[in-house]
Amino acid sequence: MPKTRREVAQRVAAIIRPIEAQSQSLSAEAGRSIAALIEARQQARLPAHVGAQALARTTEAAQHLVLAANCFAEVHRELAGLAEDLGLGFGPDCPPNEGAEKPGLKVVAIG
Template sequence: MPRTRQAVAQKVADRLFALENAIDAALTRAAELNAAMPEARGEARLPAMIGQDAFDKSAEAFASLVLARRRIVETHQSLDLARAQIGLKVVAGGDLIAKP
């Protein structure tokens, strides 16, 4: 049974890590878009009112992605608690921070 739980937990962990990476990539692309719009406006010598609505919406989308990232981090913490509750040991899941 522990091996089955471990295999199932690994499937969930793999999907969690994939989602964390996808959100980070989306945040990066959104930040690039938010930076490009005012730069483009300046290069084209357009008044600030041009494209403001698009910039507002893009900034709002970025903020939504930040909130989504926060919720996934919270999900990660909750899943770590669930892992401990079902008796699975901590295993290294990434290369940035070593786990025992």
């Protein structure tokens, strides 16, 4: 059982940080999967409507991953602010996340 607020914060950070990093990586992978589907269709010389539903579903899934990544970045920012308010500061492996302070990217599906 944790004895201090710092220990509790470190426990939470140990859970949140990997999720934040993985959600960012998955967002990037999802974007690459969209490109791969389009490129595969072009290389196979298929008309644009072939695989359109799968491409649309992949784009929708990618959008959800980006939203999740942005939410975890926001959680990071909020918890960092809370830690600062409580006088815990940032840990050695958790510098202020400047990227989380900026508006997130958005995926927009056209069609």
